[in-house]
Amino acid sequence: MRSIKGFTLIEVLIASIILFSTIALSTQVFQGAIISSEKAADHIKISAIKMLSLDFISSEVRKGERKGSFSNMGVMVSWQANVIKKGAPPAVFNFDENQMQYFEDKFEVLEISATFQFRRLVDTMKFKELYWHEKS
Numbered sequence: 001m002r003s004i005k006g007f008t009l010i011e012v013l014i015a016s017i018i019l020f021s022t023i024a025l026s027t028q029v030f031q032g033a034i035i036s037s038e039k040a041a042d043h044i045k046i047s048a049i050k051m052l053s054l055d056f057i058s059s060e061v062r063k064g065e066r067k068g069s070f071s072n073m074g075v076m077v078s079w080q081a082n083v084i085k086k087g088a089p090p091a092v093f094n095f096d097e098n099q100m101q102y103f104e105d106k107f108e109v110l111e112i113s114a115t116f117q118f119r120r121l122v123d124t125m126k127f128k129e130l131y132w133h134e135k136s
Helices: 009-062
Strands: 067-072 075-087 092-094 099-101 107-118 121-132
Touching: 009 067, 009 075, 009 107, 009 121
Parallel strands: none
Antiparallel strands: 067 075, 075 107, 092 099, 107 121
């Protein structure tokens, strides 16, 4: 009797199918993890730029600008400010003239909406600011 050594063709094919299926599944898992990491990094970058952009947008609004756009570290930022309320300080009684003294409009409440875009990620933010205008 002759002893048979080695694997049969069927055994080799089944082992190959199992091996390649495992490799393909592992590749999918790692690819998903890489994509998730990139998305998380993009969100972190936009969040950091949001905080840095607030001061810049506020200074532009104080200068009288009502919309604009700029790029900061690769993030495109566009913003627009709309006046939602104007008003004057409350009237006061002027004892020297014995009458109420009324003031001109000195404050504005603005709603500012900003859009942040980095790669395929787009995020928006709205906030309100109060600006006091002193006439010189």
